[in-house]
Amino acid sequence: MAAMLANLVRPIRTPDFTRNKLSPTPSRTNFRCLASGKSGERSYTLTLLPGDGIGPEVVAVAKEVLSLTGSLEGIKFHFIEMPVGGSALDAVGVPLPDETLNTAKNSDAVLLGAIGGYKWDKNEKHLKPETGLLQLRDGLGVYANIRPAVVLPQLVDASTLKKEVAERVNLVIVRELTGGIYFGKPRGFGTNDNNEDIGFNTEKYSASEIDRIGRVGFEVARKRNGKLCSVDKANVLEASMLWRQRITMLASEYPDVELSHMYVDNAAMQLIRDPKQFDTIVTNNIFGDILSDEASMLTGSIGMLPSASIGESGPGLFEPIHGSAPDIAGQDKANPLATVLSAAMLLKYGLGEESAAKRIETAVIETLNRGFRTGDIFSSGTTLVGCKRMGEEVLKCVDSLMPASVTI
Numbered sequence: 001m002a003a004m005l006a007n008l009v010r011p012i013r014t015p016d017f018t019r020n021k022l023s024p025t026p027s028r029t030n031f032r033c034l035a036s037g038k039s040g041e042r043s044y045t046l047t048l049l050p051g052d053g054i055g056p057e058v059v060a061v062a063k064e065v066l067s068l069t070g071s072l073e074g075i076k077f078h079f080i081e082m083p084v085g086g087s088a089l090d091a092v093g094v095p096l097p098d099e100t101l102n103t104a105k106n107s108d109a110v111l112l113g114a115i116g117g118y119k120w121d122k123n124e125k126h127l128k129p130e131t132g133l134l135q136l137r138d139g140l141g142v143y144a145n146i147r148p149a150v151v152l153p154q155l156v157d158a159s160t161l162k163k164e165v166a167e168r169v170n171l172v173i174v175r176e177l178t179g180g181i182y183f184g185k186p187r188g189f190g191t192n193d194n195n196e197d198i199g200f201n202t203e204k205y206s207a208s209e210i211d212r213i214g215r216v217g218f219e220v221a222r223k224r225n226g227k228l229c230s231v232d233k234a235n236v237l238e239a240s241m242l243w244r245q246r247i248t249m250l251a252s253e254y255p256d257v258e259l260s261h262m263y264v265d266n267a268a269m270q271l272i273r274d275p276k277q278f279d280t281i282v283t284n285n286i287f288g289d290i291l292s293d294e295a296s297m298l299t300g301s302i303g304m305l306p307s308a309s310i311g312e313s314g315p316g317l318f319e320p321i322h323g324s325a326p327d328i329a330g331q332d333k334a335n336p337l338a339t340v341l342s343a344a345m346l347l348k349y350g351l352g353e354e355s356a357a358k359r360i361e362t363a364v365i366e367t368l369n370r371g372f373r374t375g376d377i378f379s380s381g382t383t384l385v386g387c388k389r390m391g392e393e394v395l396k397c398v399d400s401l402m403p404a405s406v407t408i
């Protein structure tokens with residue numbers, strides 16, 4: 001984890017979707033995937049989990065981008081595609097088959113599209129696509145979910161906020177991913193004293209769970225602008241009271257990081273009022289889920305936001321923050337860039353393949369510079385394209401970039 005984290009927060013020159021502070025000296029990483037070294041051809045096994053809805057559409061684009069980038073950068077990818085979510089339910093009756101989890105665990109990194117859809121909404125909980133995704137995150141032990149939200153100058157007009165509010169926003173949300181109310185027990189359905197139906201969940205965090213995600217938050221903040229805002233609901237919830245206490249204690253280990261605390265309701269408001277006040281946010285599972293969707297709108301669209309999830313060891317899980325978008329699935333309308341950028345995060349943070357990652361990030365910027373937009377980020381004067389065409393345009397840019405232009 002420490003090595004992967006060092007890699008995760010490594011200083012990179014722009015355009016970079018996790019970085020704010022520039023530094024010319026990349027640090028070394030010794031994550032296990034780098035065993036094959038960087039000279040000569042490297043080979044990696046990647047598990048692809050397209051999932052449901054727009055998932056297969058956006059993962060198909062990211063796979064092509066990875067393949068072409070690999071061939072230009074001396075990297076060979078062995079892709080293994082496995083079912084998860086609703087597609088797994090339809091195929092084998094469970095949302096996370098053992099074969100899928102085992103394949104994911106034995107690969108160098110995992111790229112997921114999205115899961116879920118109307119068809120399975122009424123399933124019992126253990127037969128819901130969403131349960132498969134939670135089991136996957138838990139099974140891989142990826143407790144730290146890093147969600148950068150960067151407003152690119154090319155997309156500032158796609159933001160629903162005023163230009164002066166949205167421009168130059170560059171923040172990272174560090175979300176705890178394997179604990180809290182999504183996993184806490186007891187949970188379920190029952191009846192109360194009046195014989196009324198009830199549903200209940202448990203928000204629970206141990207000190208060690210808070211400490212480990214807190215450290216990720218401090219480390220990320222330390223490599224950025226040294227400002228960490230911990231978001232909780234400590235005025236009401238016991239789990240948040242412990243969260244605030246532990247994060248405050250950790251601060252003494254990071255004297256170079258300026259720590260602040262904010263209640264989640266205020267944070268939701270401040271993200272819209274003045275998003276530039278934030279550099280790094282650390283928060284629990286559910287607050288991170290909600291705030292990162294909100295932050296995505298600063299950047300123009302949820303279709304632009306990638307994420308990286310990492311654990312103590314083993315492969316990382318890389319996925320766009322959006323869901324399966326059943327309203328546009330199968331219509332070639334999805335924006336594939338969040339998944340393409342998740343593939344770039346996979347290369348950079350999962351495999352330490354910085355040059356390849358940079359090639360993809362630069363190609364995305366170049367594609368936007370050339371004016372191509374899917375419907376979610378369209379504005380007048382730009383060229384409206386579908387998911388496939390957007391992928392083709394990114395491929396052209398990947399192909400045409402000279403190595404020198406992607407050197408960091």
Ligand SMILES: NC(=O)C1=CN([C@@H]2O[C@H](COP(=O)(O)OP(=O)(O)OC[C@H]3O[C@@H](n4cnc5c(N)ncnc54)[C@H](O)[C@@H]3O)[C@@H](O)[C@H]2O)C=CC1
Pocket residue numbers: 054113114115116117118130133302303304319320321322323324325326327328333334335336338376
């Ligand atoms: N990580 C995952 O796999 C997630 C799965 N879900 C699941 O996805 C399903 C739909 O959930 P929603 O709440 O509607 O969230 P959603 O993220 O799928 O969609 C919300 C809105 O954003 C749009 N959108 C999302 N991704 C887009 C893209 N790449 N390009 C253009 N537009 C995009 C959709 O068309 C929709 O209008 C549900 O079954 C839900 O459980 C939701 C969130 C995360």
Ligand SMILES: CC(C)CC(=O)C(=O)O
Pocket residue numbers: 130131133134289321
């Ligand atoms: C679909 C849920 C399992 C999770 C979720 O909404 C998310 O992580 O964004």
